[in-house]
Amino acid sequence: EPEVTQTPSHQVTQMGQEVILRCVPISNHLYFYWYRQILGQKVEFLVSFYNNEISEKSEIFDDQFSVERPDGSNFTLKIRSTKLEDSAMYFCASSGRGSEQFFGPGTRLTVL
């Protein structure tokens, strides 16, 4: 069964460093998303991406964040200069023509 994959599973970084979180969506999907879950809190939408451009972004998704689909298979989330409050679980999701979004296993980001 096709699935969304994410790497790395856990990323530890120093405050102020850049991180890139990687996702490989399901191959025939067209819509891609990033969500964030701070420990103990609910899952929050960050950004959606379709046809090589951002469809929608939340107020969390400020200038420190960017997304890219560099090679037609990977979908990346870059945080330019990490802050302590960026520590969270980051989920990538993708969807095709149906209603369901398929979630990856998440990347745990720890900012020290």
Next chain:
Amino acid sequence: AQTVTQSQPEMSVQEAETVTLSCTYDTSESDYYLFWYKQPPSRQMILVIRQEAYKQQNATENRFSVNFQKAAKSFSLKISDSQLGDAAMYFCAYRSGLNRDDKIIFGKGTRLHILP
């Protein structure tokens, strides 16, 4: 803006018993989807069940079923014959049907404990 409310932060149920998790939502849209996601300790998001708003029939998936009350904007999840593996955080979620790439809006979750 759409909101999803889960008023039960934690619940416990005896193994093999039935438990119902509550969820209410607010929207002015008529076309939308509702979901229940399970998040075990691994923190993976697993889709449990999906309901299309235009369908009157309540969705069922094996031991999981929903009670969808559109007028009341209520969407509860019933787990029958609870098993130890059902212990997890459960999130109720909403997605607009307006655009194919609409985001999912999650509730705060209900942590379900299964008592052996």
